[in-house]
Amino acid sequence: MRPYLALAALAALSIASPPVWPNSWNEPWRSEVIEKASTLGLFRVESVDGQSATATLIKHLAGTPTPPTVRLSGYSDLRIASASSSDWGVWLEPDSNYYLLLSGSPSEGWKLPTPSAGSDLLQPDGLVQATYRISMHKALVDQAPYEATQVCMFQVLHDEDCELDAVQSFVTKATSGPVAELGPDVPPEVATTFFHQHAALETAAVLGLNLPEQVLTRFQASDFFHVQISTLRYLTLSKRDARYAEIAEFVCDDTKHPLARRFGLLFLKDGDAREESGTLESCIDSTDDESLSLVNIMDPRISTRFPNNLKESVRRLLEQWESLD
DSSP states (O other): OOOOOOOSSOOOOOOOOOOOOSEEEEOOOHHHHHHHOSEEEEEEEEEEETTEEEEEEEEEEEESOOOSEEEEEEESSOEEEEESSSOOOOSOOTTEEEEEEEEEETTTEEEESSSSSSEEEEOTTSEEEEESSOTTSEEEEEHHHHHHHHHHHHHHHTTOOOOOHHHHHHHHHHTSSOOOOOOTTOOHHHHHHHHHHHHHHHHHHHHTOOOOHHHHHHHHTOOOHHHHHHHHHHHHHSOOTTHHHHHHHHHTOTTSOHHHHHHHHHHHHHTTOGGGHHHHHHHGGGSOOOBOOSSOTTOGGGGSOOOOBHHHHHHHHHHHHHHHO
16 A cells, blocks of 8 residues: 655655656646535545545535445546556555545545545644645645635535635634744744645635735745745736736746746646736746756656746747747
8 A cells, every 4th residue: 555645844846857657647736626526524544445445424524415434446537647557556544534525426436536636634633634735735734724724615616605704714814924934943833834824825815815915925025935836826816917927027037936936837827828928938048947846756646747847838838829829
């Protein structure tokens, strides 16, 4: 069985060229996982056998109710890039509690999207190894705000009403103080603040919550790449008229973190921000062509679609936009 990759921190992402890996797949982003899920609940995983698992329901949170016991078999969104073995085992541990985003129905059965997506471990200490962006980026978040934010995101992404008061209160409190950043010697309370700010920014982006300008300005000034990425994501999904201009300028700014600049380009592509072609064209010659990966080269999620090479990805995006005009 593949061991669960429990992260105590949002670790620095590896810098490497794409490897040859026997099994690899394109890992979906969290919003996509939520949109495609039928149900969200807290489950006790009783047994695991390869791609299958049996779990008992502890608490139903959103979507289609499940039976008291569910059998997970196979995956609903496993986009395989390479396959040289039969090792597609689910990343769950028996006798552990997980928040699961499952697709299916009582008659069809239930599936996780991939071996690694759609599952967040509830630790014995009450903290959740929470996913807000993608499964490679885990944050340790208290159970109450985790449930409030994840349920509300599920409801909004499924065109349902959401009780925003608790979520807005969490976002406001988490973002009201100084911006926290991770590092090798940060005290536990700073790490907790960082994780909650990460959850708050990513949630605010999905729900379209307004952050006061002074709050956004503080987070935009951070040099820490995870804060930069979450701030860019908030800008992308906001209603700010100049949001894509700000993101394009960020992509062209070589003082910003290289990985965050790649996320910015991804957000421009997803937003079809063709009006920013001129900005990207003006900086393509000075853009770096180093290859940065989202994960360690031994991680099967290495095939997640991502602009690893910034210069080449800018060039391809400009060519794509030009062909559409």
